Amino acid sequence: MTKRREIADGMKTRIAPLLASVQARLGPLAGMLRPILVPFLAVVSALMIGAIVIAISGRNPLLAYAGLIDGSWGSGRAIAGTLVRMTPYVFGGLAVALAFRAGLFNIGGEGQLLLGTLAGAWVGYQLALPAVIHLPLALLAGVLAGFIWGGIPGFLKSRTGAHEVITTIMLNYLAIGLAGWLLNDNRLMKDPSPTNVIARTPLIAESAHLPALIPGQDAYPSASAAPEIVHWGVVLAVLATIAASFFLWRTVWGFEVRTVGANPSAGRYAGINVPRVITLIMGVSGALAGLGGAIQVTAVNYRAILGFNVGYGFDAIAIALLGKNNPFGVLLAALLFASLRSGSTRMQSLSGVNADIIAVIQALILIFVAADQLVRWLYRIRARGLEERTTLTRGWGR
């Protein structure tokens, strides 16, 4: 007991000046640092427990983590891979976070993203337009598809009270069925080339490609090469983060969303059209996920392929929670999750640790973030002032 206290005290005395110096140096970033302290300690704790699990199973945790870091940040190419992986995470995470801000739980990111890829791919291969119009149109198609797929549960929630958790799960299954039907069972969207054996659309036109960040480099030599170059989607992700943040705190709209999230009846008394806000914010949430899907198509896969980009919608939930529903928090969380996922290949080949450990670490991070009292108690951090405690969901209630 005393030993732990010693460690804790030691850490406290060291952390405080460290924080102060970092704050002093980074100036404007200082405000950002305090809110990320707990999530940050959560990550550290989760990694330590993960190390123990790896050690118990007879592997070398240091080697595993070295592989993890090397595989995600060890080379220019690794960093590119991580940033490319981060992009759909950011869009998915923002989608879930915005819905959470209105007190809604969008588990439908998976289906919204899938429809975004289908719509983006369709515009990409079906139309022949100059790039200036074609690319934005393809992305817009993804946005629109996501908006509809997300708007349906929003509409049902606001009109009939059908809980969005159930309807979004069901819409995920419907999206999967629809994609299977379009890509495999009929000729509506399936790649008609005689040698094609895969359930996928034709390649999109070059005019719909999202270009590489550095001009002159082709984003990818072809659809299946390893990602080595950062595409503009990363910038779009950062822009979307800024836009989401601006939307939430600088617009009337954002105020309405936050009010409805905090207390719908108060919102009603304040004259906010609550059903409209719910429908639209779910639509916007879906649109973000759909845009993420369209970017995957126009920048990474160059076509929609059945079975690709699966699981991002679910990872997005964890990312939104880790980012505490703050757009910039989501960005950091997406970066972290992308690093973990992207480094897991090197980790596997270097240390032989099964990649499933990543999911364990992610779950532990979430536990520590969600139950932040646990972290505060563990590291003896006192809550300063009024910590904002966001209402995330309200169960099945109306």
Place this chain on the structure above:
Amino acid sequence: MQKRLFTLFLLLALLVPALAACGGEAAPTAPPQTGGGGQAQPTQGGATEEKLKIGLVTDVGRLNDKSFNESSWNGVLRARDELGAQVDAIETQDPNDYAKNIDEFATQGYDIIVTVGFALGEATIEAAKKYPDIKFIGVDQFQEEEIPNLAGLIFEEDKAGYLAGALAAYMTKTGKIGAVLGTDVVPPVWRFGEGYRVGALATKPDVEISLVYHSDVGLDKAFTDPEWGKLQANSMMDKDVDVIFGAGGITGNGALLAVAERKDTGVMAIGVDTDQYYTVTEAQSVLLSSAIKRLDEGVFDLIKAVQDGTFKGGNFVGKVGLAPFHEFEDDVPEDVKQKLTELEQKLLSGEVKTNVSPVKP
């Protein structure tokens, strides 16, 4: 402990804001193009004389899927045991990582990279062009154009399915046979299933066939749902189907287990990919045979060809056929055995055609 903890903390503390900055101004972090040629290539010319290094990249799924990943891996393991190769595997978790996972082995000086599954086809071709000194083996990947360092190991599953269908038609007492299959999105599964249908009808035109694909769920679940496979097989047996072909990873294995539970009623099962007498031991007493594709043998032969210096690019057609009858050796009539042997020869020589399209039309 305290010190290490603190160091780790410090390291990460410095890292996080740095990373945040990276996210903001992505331009400077964009990596320099990793040289397309010399720099990325492994630097061991005569390494083949020493220890062969073989890496296997799975499709989304596990090495121990009792199906194609496992069978291919067994071929690699045989190379370890017989040729003294050093072997390693990466399990793919996300299809977007195919190319990356192949690159992982390519940049670490592996001599041979085996990629398993038709879905990795394009990524493997790209990698083969990028790393001309490494030999690639693409399992279930048809090669349109010949790349000297890439061999596509392909199988005519429709022929194996055809033989299984013929066997089922010969052996059924009720005149009703069935098949529980993974999803028709995956071409080899489609070829097994349709070959089975054609083979059965060619043998006995009046046989009734129930074919079910697990296409109602996502690709990620189609092959890992034994519960579903079992329910399908039970549903068929309720309708007097007495021979069931289970083809679709763990899902198909569920069908074999269901048949095993009703062995008293005289039902029989046919397995897939490997001789499932050894992989699904619970179903031994009902397992008539298996429609096999010798993935392990094909992979091993190609690896051996690399060592012997006889490796060639292009397509390499692996062996397909029926597994031994094991406990049904005495139950299968001699004339049926003979007919099946003839049929197999006719199929291989091209005298009998299955007319199954390589992919669902």
Place this chain on the structure above:
Amino acid sequence: MTRGRFLFILAVIVVLIGAAMYLSPSTLENETVAASMLATTLGVATPLTLGMLAGLFCERSGVVNIAIEGMMLTAAFVGYTVGAYTQSLILGLLAAMASGGMMALLHAWLSVTFKVDQIISGTVINILAFGLTGYFNDLLLRRRDVDIQSAGLTPTIESLADRPVIGFFFKPIDALSDVSVIGPIFNQKPIAWMAIILVFVTHYVLFYTTWGLRTRAVGEHPHAADTVGINVFKMRYANVVIGGLIAGLGGAYFTLESTPQFEPLLTSGRGFIALAALIFGGWTPFGGWAAALLFGAASAFQSNAQQFGVPISAHIIGMIPYLLTIIVVAGVVGRAFPPAAIGQPYQKE
């Protein structure tokens, strides 16, 4: 659960079975098709029913449970692993239930004690379950190559009918399972039977015992319950854990009774469908069971249509149950009301 919704579900099931009979080839007797449809319906419904009941205890006490999937998956893995290592069915079953209970305990600890948002706590458990089962499957089952020799481990009704004491119960069932038309319905295994029995038991416990009254009170008006001396925390903990034990039974169904093998993600999202069935059925045991049966019937129709060679895409027919759920949850056919205090952590005043 309104009567209207019950009738709606009944009508849909009848229509689906009728449609299957209509589509079947002339060589098959209608009775056979109906019996087979019913058997598949019950088969699909079994894990859904157990999952639904797991969620029911939890949610009736005021705790949302979207972690049914994770609890079942964990139990499926632990049950199989313990069963395989000890070669004992009963130890495997107990371990499965215990592991489901442990996951539920974590859920209760996070959501009741730490007042973490209950949906988040559920999400955490799901992710944790995916990771842990995948990781330890690799470590404990794959590397060691152990297998359950199923012969002794998956008992059939017949084998149970021969055993002392419990044979008394299973003998009549065994006899019924030989009857021609309804035979397949009765030809079920112990956990499948337990699922049905549990529906009745749960109904009784929830609506005719003090425990049930307290559970519902805690889920509807925790403050009022507190003032009359009910310990809200204890009731919630207990009900969440009971739910976990039932989810554990559901997990055991997969790997110890149905198909004796474990594969990561083998529950295939059934926990989420079970959750939908719970809400669909208006938080009542019989309503939820009816909803599970509806899912079963839709799934049975989908596979039978394929077997009969109906030329409609399996992808399209496969959407039927999900579409139905959306329509029903949207309140088109009768409304359902969740427990009033669900989702709100209780704060003593």
